[in-house]
Amino acid sequence: xxxxxxxILFSPLEQGKALKKAVSFVPKEIIEQIKNSKLRGCGxxxxxxxxxxELAYNAPGKQKYIICNADEGEPGTFKDRLxxxxxxxxxxxxxxxxxxxxxxxxxxxxLRAEYRYLRxxxxxxxxxxxxxxxxxxxxxxKNFSFNVNIHLGAGAYVCGEETALLESLEGKRGEARNxxxxxxEKGYLKCPTVVNxxxxxxxxxxxVINGPDWFKEFGTIExxxxxxxxISGDVKKPGVYELEMGTSVKEVLDLVQAENTKAVQVxxxxxxxxxxKDFDKPLAFESLPPGGSIIVFNKSRDMLHILKNFMEFFxxxxxxxxxxxxxxxxxxxxxVKLMEQGRCSIHYLKVLRDLAQxxxxxxxxxxxxxxxxxxxxxxxxxxxxxxxxxxxPESVHA
Amino acid sequence: xxxxxxxxxxxxxxxxxxxxxxxxxxxxxQILEEIxxxxxxxxxxxxxxxAKSLCIATSEVYGVATFYSFLNTxxxxxxxxxxxxxxxxxxxxxxxxxxxxxxxxxIEFGQTTSxxxxxxxxxxxxxxxxxxxxxxxxxxxxxxxxPEKAVEIVKKYQ
Numbered sequence: 057x058x059x060x061x062x063x064i065l066f067s068p069l070e071q072g073k074a075l076k077k078a079v080s081f082v083p084k085e086i087i088e089q090i091k092n093s094k095l096r097g098c099g100x101x102x103x104x105x106x107x108x109x110e111l112a113y114n115a116p117g118k119q120k121y122i123i124c125n126a127d128e129g130e131p132g133t134f135k136d137r138l139x140x141x142x143x144x145x146x147x148x149x150x151x152x153x154x155x156x157x158x159x160x161x162x163x164x165x166x167l168r169a170e171y172r173y174l175r176x177x178x179x180x181x182x183x184x185x186x187x188x189x190x191x192x193x194x195x196x197x198k199n200f201s202f203n204v205n206i207h208l209g210a211g212a213y214v215c216g217e218e219t220a221l222l223e224s225l226e227g228k229r230g231e232a233r234n235x236x237x238x239x240x241e242k243g244y245l246k247c248p249t250v251v252n253x254x255x256x257x258x259x260x261x262x263x264v265i266n267g268p269d270w271f272k273e274f275g276t277i278e279x280x281x282x283x284x285x286x287i288s289g290d291v292k293k294p295g296v297y298e299l300e301m302g303t304s305v306k307e308v309l310d311l312v313q314a315e316n317t318k319a320v321q322v323x324x325x326x327x328x329x330x331x332x333k334d335f336d337k338p339l340a341f342e343s344l345p346p347g348g349s350i351i352v353f354n355k356s357r358d359m360l361h362i363l364k365n366f367m368e369f370f371x372x373x374x375x376x377x378x379x380x381x382x383x384x385x386x387x388x389x390x391x392v393k394l395m396e397q398g399r400c401s402i403h404y405l406k407v408l409r410d411l412a413q414x415x416x417x418x419x420x421x422x423x424x425x426x427x428x429x430x431x432x433x434x435x436x437x438x439x440x441x442x443x444x445x446x447x448x449p450e451s452v453h454a
Numbered sequence: 455x456x457x458x459x460x461x462x463x464x465x466x467x468x469x470x471x472x473x474x475x476x477x478x479x480x481x482x483x484q485i486l487e488e489i490x491x492x493x494x495x496x497x498x499x500x501x502x503x504x505a506k507s508l509c510i511a512t513s514e515v516y517g518v519a520t521f522y523s524f525l526n527t528x529x530x531x532x533x534x535x536x537x538x539x540x541x542x543x544x545x546x547x548x549x550x551x552x553x554x555x556x557x558x559x560x561i562e563f564g565q566t567t568s569x570x571x572x573x574x575x576x577x578x579x580x581x582x583x584x585x586x587x588x589x590x591x592x593x594x595x596x597x598x599x600x601p602e603k604a605v606e607i608v609k610k611y612q
Contacts, residue, residue, distance in 0.1 A: 121542045134581040169524040170580045170592045210483055210522030213578060227482030228514075229521040245480065286583060288542040294584035303562075327542070351542055351583070365541045369578055 064271075064282050065297050071145055072190050074261035078153055079198050086157040086264065087113055088234030093268035094280040095260075097255035098348060099125055099216070100323065102279075102341045105260075105301070108116035108250055111240035112158045115248035120160035122151050122202075123244065123251040125221060127168045130324035131214040131369060132349035135252040135284040138296045140167075140174045143258060146180035148204060152191060153264060155202040158250055163204040166221055169211045178206055213373035217421045218251040231377040232421030255284055255348070263272070275301035282408075287312050289321075289352035301346070302338040302369035308350060309335065315360070318355045319438070323347030325366040328358075328433040342363050359438040363430060364392045370427040381424025384415040388431050398447040405435065457497050457529075465503055467492060472507045479508055482518055486525055495526035523577065531566045532574035533611050536590040539576040542583035547600070551587045552576075554601035558608060571612065 074310035079087055091106025112120060124147060128136040139147060151163040167175060182204050186192040193201045207225055209215055215224045219233035222244050243249020259281065263271050271281045285308065288294045292313035299308065305320055321329045322344050330337070330344070339346045353362060367389035376382045391408040394400035401410075412428035419425045435442065457464060471488045475481035485504060488584050490496055496519050505512040535555065539548055556562060559572055566573040582588035585597035591602065596607050 085587070128581055129579060131560065131579040132583050133579070134544055134583055137581045145474075169522075170577070173595055179566060207484070208487060210487060211524035211577070212522050226480040227518065229517050288583035288586070289545060296584075306562070321541075349583075353545075362541060365539075365544055369540060373578065 057409075063138070063298050064262050065143065065146070065284060067254070067262075069146055069149075069261055069265075071149065071185075072188060072196075074149060074264040075152060075156075075190055076196060077201065078156055078264050079196055083113065083157045083159060086153065089268050090157070090260065090263060091268075091275075093263045093271040095256065095263060095271065096279065096341065097253055098255035098259075098283065100130065100345070100347045101325070102345065105252065105256055108240055108252070109154060111157050111238070112160075112248045112250045115241045117248045118159055119162070119245075119247045121244045121247055121249040122154045122158065122160045122163040123218075123221070123225070123280060124151055124163065124165040124247060124254060124257055125218065125251050126165050126171065126254050127209050127216040127221060128171070128254070129168060129216050129373075130326060130347065130349055131366070132286060132288055132321065132324045132351040133347070134286045134288075135296050135348050137171060139254050139258055140171065141177060144178055145185060145255055146258040146261060148181055148185055148191060150252075150260035151204060152185075152195065152202045153260050154250055154252065154257065156200055157246075159246075160250070161201050161203065163202060164225065164244070165204060165206045166209060167206055168209045168215075172208060175206055175208070182206075200229070208258070212375075213369075214375045214421070214423050217423060220421065221251060222249065229375070231375050232423075234420070243384065275277070276338065276340045276342065278342040279346070283339070283346050284348060285339070285346070285350050286348055287350045287352070289350075290314060290317070290354035290357070291352050299339070302340045303349075304336055304338050305330065305344070306335045306341070309352065312352070314352045316355045317352055318357060319353040319359065319362075319434075321349070321351040321353070321362075321430070324349035324431075325369050325430055326422070328429050329362075329437060330433065331437040358441075360392065360396055360435050360442045363434045363442070364389070365395065366430045367392050367427075370423070374423060376426070378418075378420040378424060380415045380418040381420070381427065384411055384419070384424065385427050387411055388428065392431075395442055395445065396448070398445040400443070402443070409435065457493050457495065457500065461499055463589045464493075464500060468500065468503045468507060472504070479510060482508065482510075482515065483522070486515070486519055490525050490541070494530050494532070495528055508530060509534035529566070529570075531571050533571060533591050534573045534575060535608065536575050536577035536580070537563075538578070538580045538582065538586065538588050540579035540583075542579075543588055544585035548587045550601050551589070551599050551604045554605050555608065572608070 095105045096102040215230040220230040224230040239249045370385040501515040505515045582597045588597040
């Protein structure tokens with residue numbers, strides 16, 4: 057078992073307590089608390105949540121929006137599904153607190169189409185909280201209103217990227233925007249907008265109740281508190297685990313009873329694939345960015361097959377807007393197929409590596425910038441296994 | 455429901471939906487989702503009518519309709535089976551499920567049965583990675599599948 061354990065989201069929360077406490081402070085003080093807690097976004101990028109709120113607070117504009125990003129599409133991630141199913145009111149209270157802090161009266165949950173079956177659950181939670189005066193008009197009898205609506209996505213991974221999500225919310229193709237302006241300045245309908253991940257919002261009521269110092273007691277220097285991990289693949293006990301930031305990969309593998317592990321994919325298809333030599337590394341923003349997904353591969357798995365699956369994913373999900381991503385993902389997949397057929401020269405692999413690095417620099421949004429991660433890490437860490445395979449018969453190419 | 459040869463009803467339906475959203479341009483995705491729910495897909499006529507009522511170019515509507523995988527621009531089966539093809543479900547035996555469904559329905563992925571009942575598609579990660587292989591049939595999710603179980607579930611819809 058783990059030596060250090062911190063359960064935040066999986067510990068009980070008295071509904072409305074944080075809101076009652078928050079309304080006795082001015083909004084600026086709530087922002088300070090979140091800033092001091094060093095809470096970072098749990099969607100993957102890890103942007104400081106308090107700073108995001110402060111930027112939106114300071115941005116001029118009468119109408120501001122709080123968006124909950126429930127477009128959980130990263131392969132291997134299912135923590136938000138669990139939160140929406142079992143902890144919906146924590147999400148809503150987090151949104152409401154964010155609205156109070158930033159000065160927003162409207163909240164929107166962007167729910168991915170694949171989770172459409174969870175919508176009734178969210179609607180029920182919204183109705184109950186409205187009845188309890190924790191949402192809606194004059195919350196807790198104060199001069200503060202906050203409404204939450206649900207917006208359904210329609211099946212596009214790229215909409216998890218915050219500016220693509222905003223485009224989609226505005227009824228357009230989910231194509232990432234240029235930054236700046238950042239969403240905190242010009243987001244939904246050009247209004248100052250905070251986009252937070254489902255999990256990030258769930259931590260907020262706990263921090264408001266217990267204070268930033270309590271949250272900071274756990275974790276590492278750069279990554280405070282705990283984090284949910286969706287763990288799947290070759291393990292005996294897959295599922296969602298709440299672990300303290302800084303927990304090592306090795307500790308996680310023991311916890312979920314993984315055996316004969318060859319590789320671990322940290323952070324989903326956009327993350328990196330690590331080999332045994334790195335299993336001692338901690339899961340934290342300063343080491344292995346935690347993302348939220350951990351997929352375990354045992355020694356019977358073919359790393360090239362795994363890489364091919366990831367690259368097929370990116371080819372399909374690239375929005376096609378910018379060339380490095382649209383063409384780059386296609387060429388990398390083509391390269392993987394060549395390796396599979398034993399027809400990729402060492403020289404060509406170098407060309408592909410260069411291409412992958414170009415994509416990291418030149419792609420417009422996170423999708424294209426991160427898509428090469430799995431390619432580079434699998435090629436580098438498992439070279440012996442994937443290079444110079446036996447040639448497939450010519451006919452395969454027909 | 456066949457969309458062709460019922461243009462009058464379609465126009466009325468579209469008006470109803472667009473009015474519900476007060477003709478707001480930013481509600482285009484919602485509008486298309488609702489019409490897609492009613493008819494199963496969006497044809498050229500629908501896109502033109504929606505464009506007209508929102509005062510935007512048809513190409514804009516077409517751009518949105520073709521961007522999202524849950525919006526259809528060709529007729530689909532009453533039930534769309536979406537089998538997750540992403541890594542965790544792949545490791546858990548997606549291929550066998552795919553084969554069983556192919557054999558049972560007599561169609562390939564990307565096709566619709568001749569009676570218009572089922573469409574078979576692959577989809578990317580649906581967040582059931584700890585309980586794969588998994589699939590969606592319209593809005594219902596099924597997980598921990600094996601070939602027999604998958605076929606039994608599909609049969610319930612027949």
